[in-house]
Amino acid sequence: MPKVIVLRWGHRPRRDARLTTHVALTARALGASGIILSDVKDEKIKETVEKIVRNWGGFFSFEMGTSWKKVVREWREKGGVVVHLTAYGENIQTSDVLKRIKATGKDILIIVGSKKVPKEFFSKKVSDFNVAIGNQPHSECASLAVFLDRLFEGKELTKEFENAKVKIIPQKRGKKIARI
């Protein structure tokens, strides 16, 4: 399994707090190992995500404030590939882009945007793959979820999160939580 880190670009603290939190929680729940909130710091989101990790377990790194250029440069220097999720990219359903990504066998940095992303994101210098989760504009959270699920082929949905304090016991109806 490759290591997967999500780079959340363009977070606007006042406007995107809830959505960026959801991007982070989606990344964690669907198998990524961490998130980088590039270029900006938001202590509130860090706190929220770290609290979830303390209670619900597993390892999930949270980094913020690092410039996206530095993150991408260092990731590539270490031999990882960069996947930019964009409605303008190769369609994950109609192209073989996912197959090519998997064939690299390399760790993956997934970039998701917010507002309009810098043009450079589409260039070879930044992204190895520009991937569209369908070619209609929608959401960073939705595109991340679909991409991770296809990358991990659904296996991430059965992942056990180590050292959890709480765990959901699935029910047909109602809510059951085990405190461990």
Ligand SMILES: C[S@@+](CC[C@H](N)C(=O)[O-])C[C@H]1O[C@@H](n2cnc3c(N)ncnc32)[C@H](O)[C@@H]1O
């Ligand atoms: C709400 S969109 C805004 C995009 C912006 N208007 C633009 O033209 O670049 C925010 C992010 O969601 C992701 N996204 C939205 N639709 C997507 C799609 N169909 N496939 C892949 N990623 C998508 C991209 O990462 C994008 O940067």
